[in-house]
Amino acid sequence: MIFEGAAGQGIQTITSLLLPVLRKSGHHVFSCMEYMSRIRGGSNSTEIRVTGKPRRAYVSRIDLLLALTPLAYERLHGRLHERTLIFAEKQTFGEHWDERCIDTPLGRFATEAGGAVYSNVSAVGVVLAVLGIPLERCVAYLREQFVGKGEEVVAHNIKAAQLGYEFGLALPAERRPKFPEPATELRDDSLMMDGTSALGIGAIAAGCNFICSYPMSPGTGVLTFLAARAKNFGIVVDQAEDEIAAINAGLGASYAGALAMVTSSGGGFDLMQEGMSLAGMIETPIVVHIGQRPGPATGLPTRTEQGDLDLALHAGHGEFARAIFAPGTLGEAIDAMQRAFAAAQRYQIPVIVLSDQYLLDAVSTIHVDEIERLPVKPDIVETGQDYKRYAFTEDGLSPRGVPGFGAGIVRVDSDEHDEEGVITESFEMRQQMMDKRLQRLEALRREALRPTVIGDPREAKIIVVAWGSNRGVLEEALERLDDRRFAGVHYAQVWPLAPNTAELLGEGRKKIVVIENNALWQFANLLHRETGIAAFRRILKATGEPFSVEEILAKLTEVTHG
Amino acid sequence: MDSQPEPFAMPSSTDVAWCPGCGNHMLLKAVRGALEELRIKPENLVMVSGIGQAAKAPQYLKVNMFNGLHGRALPAALGIKLANRNLTVVVESGDGDLYGEGGNHFLHAIRRNFDVAIIAHNNMIYGLTKGQASPTSQRCMKTPVQVGGVLLEPFNPLAVALALDAPFVARAFAGNIEQTRAIIAEAIRFKGCAVIDVFQPCVVFNKLNTWQWFREHTCELPEDHDLSDRIMAMQQAFRSDKFPLGIFYRNDKRETYEELAGIGESPLFRQPPTSDEAFRAMLDAFR
Ligand SMILES: Cc1ncc(C[n+]2csc(CCOP(=O)(O)OP(=O)(O)O)c2C)c(N)n1
Ligand code: SF4
Ligand SMILES: [Mg+2]
Numbered sequence: 047m048i049f050e051g052a053a054g055q056g057i058q059t060i061t062s063l064l065l066p067v068l069r070k071s072g073h074h075v076f077s078c079m080e081y082m083s084r085i086r087g088g089s090n091s092t093e094i095r096v097t098g099k100p101r102r103a104y105v106s107r108i109d110l111l112l113a114l115t116p117l118a119y120e121r122l123h124g125r126l127h128e129r130t131l132i133f134a135e136k137q138t139f140g141e142h143w144d145e146r147c148i149d150t151p152l153g154r155f156a157t158e159a160g161g162a163v164y165s166n167v168s169a170v171g172v173v174l175a176v177l178g179i180p181l182e183r184c185v186a187y188l189r190e191q192f193v194g195k196g197e198e199v200v201a202h203n204i205k206a207a208q209l210g211y212e213f214g215l216a217l218p219a220e221r222r223p224k225f226p227e228p229a230t231e232l233r234d235d236s237l238m239m240d241g242t243s244a245l246g247i248g249a250i251a252a253g254c255n256f257i258c259s260y261p262m263s264p265g266t267g268v269l270t271f272l273a274a275r276a277k278n279f280g281i282v283v284d285q286a287e288d289e290i291a292a293i294n295a296g297l298g299a300s301y302a303g304a305l306a307m308v309t310s311s312g313g314g315f316d317l318m319q320e321g322m323s324l325a326g327m328i329e330t331p332i333v334v335h336i337g338q339r340p341g342p343a344t345g346l347p348t349r350t351e352q353g354d355l356d357l358a359l360h361a362g363h364g365e366f367a368r369a370i371f372a373p374g375t376l377g378e379a380i381d382a383m384q385r386a387f388a389a390a391q392r393y394q395i396p397v398i399v400l401s402d403q404y405l406l407d408a409v410s411t412i413h414v415d416e417i418e419r420l421p422v423k424p425d426i427v428e429t430g431q432d433y434k435r436y437a438f439t440e441d442g443l444s445p446r447g448v449p450g451f452g453a454g455i456v457r458v459d460s461d462e463h464d465e466e467g468v469i470t471e472s473f474e475m476r477q478q479m480m481d482k483r484l485q486r487l488e489a490l491r492r493e494a495l496r497p498t499v500i501g502d503p504r505e506a507k508i509i510v511v512a513w514g515s516n517r518g519v520l521e522e523a524l525e526r527l528d529d530r531r532f533a534g535v536h537y538a539q540v541w542p543l544a545p546n547t548a549e550l551l552g553e554g555r556k557k558i559v560v561i562e563n564n565a566l567w568q569f570a571n572l573l574h575r576e577t578g579i580a581a582f583r584r585i586l587k588a589t590g591e592p593f594s595v596e597e598i599l600a601k602l603t604e605v606t607h608g
Numbered sequence: 609m610d611s612q613p614e615p616f617a618m619p620s621s622t623d624v625a626w627c628p629g630c631g632n633h634m635l636l637k638a639v640r641g642a643l644e645e646l647r648i649k650p651e652n653l654v655m656v657s658g659i660g661q662a663a664k665a666p667q668y669l670k671v672n673m674f675n676g677l678h679g680r681a682l683p684a685a686l687g688i689k690l691a692n693r694n695l696t697v698v699v700e701s702g703d704g705d706l707y708g709e710g711g712n713h714f715l716h717a718i719r720r721n722f723d724v725a726i727i728a729h730n731n732m733i734y735g736l737t738k739g740q741a742s743p744t745s746q747r748c749m750k751t752p753v754q755v756g757g758v759l760l761e762p763f764n765p766l767a768v769a770l771a772l773d774a775p776f777v778a779r780a781f782a783g784n785i786e787q788t789r790a791i792i793a794e795a796i797r798f799k800g801c802a803v804i805d806v807f808q809p810c811v812v813f814n815k816l817n818t819w820q821w822f823r824e825h826t827c828e829l830p831e832d833h834d835l836s837d838r839i840m841a842m843q844q845a846f847r848s849d850k851f852p853l854g855i856f857y858r859n860d861k862r863e864t865y866e867e868l869a870g871i872g873e874s875p876l877f878r879q880p881p882t883s884d885e886a887f888r889a890m891l892d893a894f895r
Contacts (some may be wrong), residue, residue: 237894250890253881256691258683278886280879282690282871287716291683294676298656298687301674302695303877306687324677414891419884426877429651448877449654449672449688450695457673460659468622469667469675 047173048122050091051114053084059166060112061092061409063191064173067184068096069238069411072228076101076518078408080591083347089117096177098226102375102410102518106594109223110176112150112169116140131223133172148217155209160202167203168210175214177225181207235414241405241515244376244412245335246271248383249307250279252422254333256304258284258295260314263347264403265337268309289314293321293332300330301458303426303448305387307333312341312354319361322396326366328458329436329444329483331390331397333383338402340590349590350404352514352563358398359541359572365480367487370398370541371495373405374517376412378538384420385495385539391425393486394446400540402563404592405515429454434465438478442485491542497550500524500534508605509551511581512561513537513569516593520561523598532602540569548577557582559605561598564588615650616640616669625664631782631808631819635729636665638785639700642793643669653696656685658710660736662702662729662808679709682717682726686865689722692875693866697723698796703730703805707743707763714765718772718801722865725795725802728765731810732817739813749816766845766856769803770838775859776802777841779851781826782809783819791855800864807851829854 051057061077068075074097081090093104106125111118113134119142126132126146133150136143150172156165167188174184188203239247245268249257259269273283282304286292292308300306310318315336325332336358340351358370369389371382379401386397429447433454437444444465447456457467462479464470500521503509508531512520517536524534535550537543544550551558551573560570560581565588570581585601587593617640626632643653655666659678666673672695676684681699689697699706706714706728717724733751734740740753743763750757769777776798780788788806795802807822827850834840841857 237891239894243894247890250882251887253879255876255879256687258687275890278890279882280872280876282869282876284686284690284869286683287712290680291686291713291716294680294683295687295690297676298674298684299691299876300687301684302654302688302691303875304687304691305876306691320677321680324680328674328676417891419887422881424877448692450652450692450875451877453651455650455670455672457675459667459673459675460677461675467673469625469664 047094047096047110048091048108049094049112050089050118050122052087053082053090054086055114056166057090057092057114060169061094063167063170063184063187064094065238065409067174067179067187068094069236070187071179071183073226074098074100074229074411075238076103076408076410078104078404078592081348089115089121091118091122096225098229100411101522102408103522103595104592106596110173112173113139129223131176131221133169150213152210155206155213158209159206164202164206167206171207171210172214175211176217176222181211236411237414238409238411239376240407240409241376241379241401242267242407243271244379245383245399245401248380249387250275251380251419252305252384252387253424254305254307254387255280256282256296256299256306257308258286258292258299258306259309260286260289260292262311262314263337264339264406265309265311265314265335267337267406268335289317290321293318293334294324296332297321297325297328297330300332301328301448303424303451305391305422305424306331307335309335309337311337311339312357313344315354315357315361320363322368323362323364323366324460325396326362326364326368326483327460329394330458331394333386333390333397333399335399335401337406338400340588346590348403350402350515350563350592351588351590352402353568353588355400355540355564355568355572358400366483367393367395367490368397368541369395369490369539370400371538372400372514372540373538374515374536376410377416378517379405380417381420382538384422388420388422389490391423393490394443395486400514402515426451428452429456435467436463436465436479436482438465438482441489442482487542491545494542494544495539496544496546498536498538499550500536501530501532503533503535503550503552503556505530506533506556507531508557508559510534510559510561510602511537511551511569511573513540516561516563519593519595519598522595523602526595526599527602529606531606540572543572543576547573548579551577551579554579557605559583559585559602561585561593563592616643616671618668618670622668624668626661627812629811631731631810632661632665632729634782634785635788635806635808636668638782638788639665639727639792640669641789642796645789645793646796648696652694653698654688656681656688656697656699658701658705660702660705660734662700662731662735663705665700665729679705680713681705682710682713685724686717686720686722689724689866690871692877693723693871693873694875696796698725698727700727701729702735702742703728703732703744704734704742707765711743715768715772718769718774718803720865721775721801721862723799723801725792725798726804727792728803728805729808730765730805731808731814732762733810733814735810735813746816764845765803765805767842770842770845770857773862774803775800775862776855777857778802778804778855779807779853780804781807781822781853783822784853787853794855798858800862826851826853828852829856
């Protein structure tokens with residue numbers, strides 16, 4: 047189902063009312079939006095998928111469209127089919143009116159209910175009737191939501207929903223699209239959220255207590271998520287004057303013992319690169335979230351892309367260890383954030399969590415039991431009189447002291463330094479310190495998260511590889527393809543790559559297809575560099591939109607023919 | 609610690625990278641004197657610096673040190689203070705570092721007014737990179753880059769600090785070691801963002817602003833200077849005949865950022881992990 051309208055027309059109200067009601071009815075839902083970078087006007091839309099199984103991908107086929115502007119047809123007509131149900135007001139819809147359209151007088155319902163603002167609630171009523179969901183569920187929810195605004199507002203809302211609902215019920219049964227039965231077990235134990243919330247939840251689970259950032263879409267959401275919960279969880283939240291300040295403040299806080307993170311998008315992260323390098327040099331943990339959007343430069347601020355993998359891999363001058371996670375589901379997002387904090391603490395390195403607008407804004411459901419808390423231990427020791435911050439050890443990791451905890455002195459230095467953190471220009475010391483800082487890469491490699499495997503790669507002839515937000519579309523396309531010649535591999539950690547990568551990909555004996563939302567096949571390149579395995583086919587997209595299931599399906603079918 | 613005669617002294621083997629005759633040596637003495645006078649425990653003090661000759665100062669003191677990136681001392685200092693407000697935080701860096709590369713942070717550190725003492729070694733030149741103009745270089749001074757002489761008027765750090773309502777604004781001269789020590793001690797004791805611009809001759813690269821030049825171009829603040837009067841302080845900061853030395857302005861009433869933000873007394877490293885109960889309660893909101 048697609049809900050389309052101009053910015054300011056309240057499309058978000060419709061989805062924020064519909065989604066909880068659908069979830070509470072036991073439906074699996076997946077929702078993503080695409081919006082223009084403006085506050086008023088234009089044409090934005092939200093897709094809601096109601097499915098029998100959990101799904102985490104967007105489809106291009108539209109069964110039901112609610113259109114509030116005439117732009118809807120122009121922007122979406124390629125995705126409509128013969129039986130698509132289109133709810134719109136005839137006088138505003140324009141010249142493309144046809145037999146699929148149903149003249150829906152939302153304006154009139156709203157006026158009857160008490161004012162123009164209620165038209166969205168009427169729209170919700172229409173949709174619920176079409177889906178066969180009892181109106182009472184919505185009424186209960188409306189009461190809950192608006193009780194604070196007084197009985198009158200509650201009554202107007204309910205009236206608006208009723209008018210829409212009656213209209214929807216009057217629709218002949220054969221015109222209604224088929225919807226899956228609800229899964230009753232979901233009613234009480236599922237949570238519904240977007241990717242941003244999942245990352246925020248992961249950060250809180252890890253014990254994050256410091257975030258300093260400068261706003262930039264789509265990375266800002268994590269900052270606001272933590273700000274909203276700062277009091278409850280004792281998180282220090284600071285809006286920096288720029289991204290350079292943000293990461294340097296994060297490193298200062300981490301040096302003093304905070305579990306610190308920063309969040310931004312590619313452009314802001316560009317400014318943090320020298321800070322990444324500093325983190326590497328002073329062996330100070332920091333978690334950096336990059337919400338990718340299409341670049342270069344300002345690019346498309348509200349759209350999606352996976353174009354910053356190379357940036358994340360190489361950001362910062364000089365050579366130092368890092369890890370990069372790229373979650374693809376809500377569960378993986380919660381997990382990745384915790385792993386990021388754990389790895390940053392354990393290995394005293396900068397760790398990146400690479401997401402994108404699509405993952406961050408997409409709403410779906412997760413069962414509470416799927417949410418796991420991983421142990422994150424702030425690796426801090428009480429210092430003694432003769433403490434040395436960079437003492438040489440077996441594994442290259444020195445016990446980390448913080449100022450004000452113990453009798454010792456903690457010195458960190460962006461210049462090359464000796465064990466005490468005192469500046470040095472000795473070549474021998476330089477070599478020893480380089481070895482020390484890079485030694486941890488071995489353990490990071492060894493412990494790298496194993497990718498998710500779909501199907502049987504040993505049997506398969508073609509292995510489809512994806513990373514980050516493309517997990518859902520990969521899974522669903524392979525399922526629909528239902529072809530044993532195909533298997534899938536999805537990476538939620540993209541650096542270092544899991545040590546079983548070459549083996550999993552058949553050591554070069556299989557056809558490898560890589561799916562990524564960019565133009566220069568950055569992950570395929572990484573795979574090649576690390577394993578010597580070259581991609582046979584690359585499915586790329588850098589329009590600013592995510593892949594739809596149909597798109598991937600079509601491309602994979604082509605692979606079998608080519 | 610107090611009983612130890614020289615609590616901040618580094619081993620005598622420490623290799624000091626400053627030129628003989630440089631103002632940094634005197635300034636280091638003044639800072640050490642101030643720390644000794646204040647009887648701060650070295651383990652409770654963090655000195656934060658950027659990169660440059662001046663920024664090496666914390667290398668020569670036995671204190672906690674965050675020697676970060678060029679221009680970025682202030683954000684790091686903010687992070688440290690917010691993570692543990694029991695620490696005394698002092699920033700020491702050069703004029704290029706604090707007013708040039710880190711200019712934006714200078715503005716916003718003052719706006720925030722977190723508790724920090726900023727000691728700017730002002731030699732009116734980039735020392736470490738061998739003598740290019742800094743934001744405070746005097747007009748017409750010739751350098752290997754500004755071959756025809758510096759074109760721009762110098763940045764006025766005190767006027768800028770006053771305009772942003774910095775609650776403690778002072779100027780010192782490394783040649784007056786006693787006054788410099790006293791001002792630095794006062795600035796560290798002060799609760800809030802204290803800005804001290806310290807004239808520090810670079811004897812190798814700055815042939816214009818020499819020890820002699822600074823002696824001739826500085827003076828004391830007038831007898832009747834009222835340090836609670838911001839306008840009067842601004843007038844002194846704008847003087848073009850001479851550069852007055854001393855505390856220009858002091859306002860003990862401005863709230864610090866830590867106070868405004870409600871930062872707790874307990875350092876973040878002592879914070880217990882997120883409880884399962886609170887975590888579950890947060891999840892419930894998504895049902
Ligand atoms: C990002 C960055 N840019 C440039 C430099 C080179 N650099 C180091 S110190 C410095 C200027 C130093 O001037 P100042 O801060 O006045 O210190 P001084 O050496 O005069 O004490 C420059 C340009 C650097 N280290 N990092
Ligand atoms: S170059 Fe100038 S500022 Fe640096 S140590 Fe030498 S005299 Fe001092
Ligand atoms: Mg200088």
